[in-house]
Amino acid sequence: MLSIIIPTLNEEKNIEKLLKIIKDNEFNDYEIIIADAGSKDNTLKIAKENNCIISEGGLPAKGRNCGAEIAKGDVLLFMDADLDFYPKQFLELSMKEFDRKKIGIASFPIYPQRNNIYMNPITLNVFYNYPQFLLQKLFPMGAMAIMVKKELFNKVNGFDEKISLAEDHYFVQQASKKERFGIISSVKLYMPLRRFETDGYFRTAFKYLFCAIKLALGKPSRNTEYKFGHYKENE
DSSP: OEEEEEEESSOHHHHHHHHHHHHTSSOOOEEEEEEESOOSSSHHHHHHHTTOEEEEOOSHHHHHHHHHHHOOOSEEEEEOTTOEEESTTHHHHHHHHHHHTTOSEEEOOEEESSOOSSSSHHHHIIIIIHHHHHTTTTSOOOOSEEEEEHHHHHHTTSOOTTOOSOHHHHHHHHHHTTSOEEEOTTOEEEEOOHHHHHHOHHHHHHHHHHHHHHHHTTOOOSSOOOOSSGGGGGO
16 A cells, blocks of 8 residues: 655645545555644645545654654655646556665656746756756655655654754655665656745755755754745745
8 A cells, every 4th residue: 555645734725736636546555644734724624525644743754754653555655735746647657666666765856837947847957857867876865755665764763853954855865775766757746836936046946955965964954944834925
């Protein structure tokens, strides 16, 4: 079984869309766990209407860990609430490639949900997708959606909740020391731009670059400012 774990905080618009995308798949051997950080909107109502399992949440690392604690699947798929995927049958394709490559943990190529001069497929290919592919054995990366064996997740004690930013990359790197890492190339992940638009493109890019450098030096960021859900005010 596949356990899909989604941390949320006031995501009523996005979670409804994402749940529909998931349910449009022909692959149906899964459960959906919503790890909620105290939503005040209709996030939980929508989750319950879609037969999701509700878990305690918090910042993303805590939400993922809480969801994994009650997950019944032998494979976990962590994903943000505001994502889109292509093609439609992304769950089946992801599971098949995960099994075929005999890997323990995997991430996905990332593209923007809409394009502009700062964020477009070329930008993400140059600064993320190509480096992710070329450096996957030396510096594995994973963000927004990560697939991992539950047994491996438990071996590394899940996500480090003390890391304030890029805890997902750190988790991937720790897990890849114990089992093979791979990239699910048959599926594309599409991310929103709301954090970049709210916090600023250059400021956000610099913050992620700074965290990547610290990770490369073995010093993950434990004091970098991170706000969960603050961009909702500007949507």
